[in-house]
Amino acid sequence: MTATIEPEVGKSRRRKEDERLITGRTRWTDNIALPGLLHMAVLRSPFAHAKIVSIDTSAAKGASGVVAVYTAKDLDPDGSIGMPCAWPITPDMKAPRRPVLAADTVNFAGEGVAVVVARTSAEAHDALEEIDVEYDELPVVLDMEAAIADGAALVHEDLGTNTSAVWKFDSAEAGTGGNVEDAISSSEVVLKRRFRQQRLVPAFMEPRACVVDPTSTQITMWSATQVPHILRVMSALTLGIPEHKLRVIAPDVGGGFGGKIGVLPEEMMSLLVAQKLGKPVKWNETRSETMLAAHHGRDQIQDITITSTRDGQVTGLKVELLANLGAYNGLVGPGVPILGAFMFNAIYKIPAYHFACTNVYTTTTLTDAYRGAGRPEATFAIERIMDELAVELGMDPMELREKNWIKHEEFPFTTVCGLTYDSGNYEAATEKAKQLFDYDGLRAEQDRRRKAGDKVQLGIGISTFTEMCGLAPSRVLGSLDYGAGGWEYASIRMLPTGKVEVTTGASAHGQGHETAWSQIVADQLGVAFEDVEILHGDTQSSHKGMDTYGSRSLVVGGIAVIKAAEKVVAKAKPIAAHLLECAEDDLEFANGKFTVKGTDTSTGIGDIALAVFAAHNLPDGIEPSLDSDATFDPENFSFPHGTHLCAAEVDTETGRIKLRSYVCVDDVGVAVNPLIVEGQVHGGLAQGIAQALFEGTEHDDSGTLTTGTFADYLLPSAADLPSFTTDRTETPATSNPLGAKGVGEAGTIASTPAVVNAVIDAVRQFGVNDIEMPLTPMRVWHAIQHGTTDAGGPGRDEAGGGLGSIDATGGAQ
């Protein structure tokens, strides 16, 4: 009998990748230097919408150090190259061609019009100033409602409309629930609200960059991307490069948050330029370019109608969205709102549901995935309107939620959208959160401050969220017209010395895969944590994969690792039996050893690896290899959930918000590494709170981004956030052998409505029932000042939004 080794899964190990990431002693794309490397710089349109009359590159071509200057006519003379979109959400979705460089028209400020190639980056940037472009300005299209109105100026004249697609789900039509119009006409309470999801910048730490080396048999492209495998396939499909002639490497990547999920014009440009010149080229963007030209996130107008009985039983939910795509379809941009379509009903048993989303083109930067992608928007809308409904009904907002949520004994539960939630325990997470938060004590303090007319008022915000992640079952993606599957790949190589190399198709860019995967493999094979190396982000070593986004890496890619490990053990077993001269059935495998049952005769997996390497003494017909791989396609999404509680102090004299405390109890199932989970939750909370309070792009009337630097686009630092109180409940997922659920996006999805609900709760006494995000001190102050008199709803202090509440009286019948 072997002693039980303490399992690795569940240990809060510090991340093995952090030393090199924190010290910077690693390889980022911009660190890569190759012999003869040339540098690219992209000239970008200052106008949101304009005809290109002429481009004069002659002076730039003669500038110091310049090797070449290209425009669309040089790189794509036929005008045939279009950037890919992998998610045509409807058969009739519009698909305007997004060129590598704009040829005749620029459709957003920041779109590339020319590229300079020079010996140094400085010379390339100097030469940009020598390019003379004559523009003829066209009317800009900025406001979504105006864009879809009759007679609107068009982003793409030839499409005849700014509407890209209208996507609908209706529970009555799908047979998954009732008819929401019936609910609206027959319910005792009907409440309608409009919310805006402002546009955000996915502010990853490392700007985007790529290097292309065309000088060997395969073209090699390094890119600061989340999706090296997708990038390889899409580059082949977009440019006609034979797929086997292209190797893509994502070296260490400094964050993405969805912002590096795209396939970029600059990447295609680099491939074209490198091949044209026969020399390696590098493109490395400035932060200003990131702000302007990298895709943005969110940007929806949400019209939400909820119906209920007078005693608080929700009877229906109707969601009508306008989603701003920007000027073109991003790689998955059109599908981002659809990822939210099945989450507006959240944790609640809602009998009738209707969702309709209109995707709209505007002359703005593209939108695409940003941490949570569709689900934060959905969670915000439902959690905000549950608070509004509670006020309308005169109920405690937690009581209303409890009355409507799925009870723990009701799992698995099939929702009004037809999704089956495998597991969850909303009661347990909520109970724990309330205790940690001192919910009752804070309510009492809130009451005291209100009665005393304290200058600082207290509000309490709730978000009892769930989300669908672990993208995704391939068949579901197929039913949603997504262009690829949702499986993930892993392989395990048993080295002769007993060490283990693991390749994964997930592509870490800060998540900690190397640590977590090592813990999983250590348990599966009974080897030491330190003896496992995780290889990723290179299509040569980990040749197959669907990459990292949608909180999928662990619950899809991690399971592929387990499946591959199981195959290693299965392959080792006949060899172990041969070496120990016993029947396979007499063997048991535990802690890295095959033991003859009932004896202390055993052989270790490392010994077998060495025996396989020598191959001197293997059973007849056995392949001398333990190496194995697996491709795992999940049967279901994973559904993490949790209860987030926020206490916000509002200084009524200045409108300043101070988060007094933030408690979250998340249920992400079994945690492979609780420290990594904690880190993901903290980062997620920071980004979700930032949407509520700090971040948001703004454009002037000409479509110029006026929040183009971090001086204007405000990111919080630790000084601006409270000390989070985090805890977990652990209801294992039943859809995967680890029992794990995704955690990468949970904090972001959950926290935004908790914060806004808390602020509204603090100032509702002044007649305020909504404030547009971000909740700037000015907006809060104006809301307090005018809330009692402005029947249209407060918080509308700036032009161009169309927000706040459209129905301050609640629309009750």
Added chain:
Amino acid sequence: MIPASFDYVRPSTVDEAVQALASAGEDAKVIAGGQSLLPVLRMRLAAPTTLIDLGRVAELRGVREEGDELVIGAMTTHYDVQRDALIASHAALLKEATDTVADPQIRHRGTLGGAIAHADPAGDLLAPVLALDASLVLAGPSGRRTVPAAEFFQDLFTTALAADELLVEVRVPKHTGWRAHYEKFNRVAQAWSMVAVAVTVRTEAGVIEEARVALTNMGSTPVRASGVEAALVGVQASADSIAAAASHAAEGTNPPVDSNADVEYRRHLAQVLTGRAIAAAAGA
């Protein structure tokens, strides 16, 4: 991003620096700590032909007493201002404001003189300099001249400095024993002030004998809140007296408008923050 190319000169004395500035011509730029200039260069919002770096001019660093004044070298860093015992004793307001500037890294690089010469109305050191009735010593080809702060700040990013002059000293009349507070309001810790208020007062037995109040980012230059000062003299500091005085804070101001604050809100903030700053400084 990469700045446009420029010539670089690093003098080691004020005289050398003045000479370098004269010979470099109109498109030269003086660089102190670089915390405002470098971003501008990197974004190519400015492309000077020559940069004259004062980083090695030792005589421009440090604080000394001269009679009733403190003399602060223009290249004294924010970090050094924060730690200087003379400043703490005789110009507490300057220390209070400097404590709120940006973050430790920037405070180690950025300089008092650089911030004053840059004259960003949202910068935190202009209002204290104005409130303390400091004067600025400028050195040029024809020698030195001294300009009162009230005349030095002329407009947005515009000062009394001629193209061939350097700011070399900040002379601050001693406000020994005066209590001070700088009340700053911004959206995140590292953002510029939306509005801020610099207050320093001399009190005796709870009565405010003298008061100096100036506002940050309530106009294109720092603004002296004279109405508030007048209302405070001879007053026993109390919630009511402070509120009455603070109600004068926005008088005569012409605040900027941006997405963080409109005119109504900035004027309101100026009053609220002035009240809080006085209360903190006067201990009420």
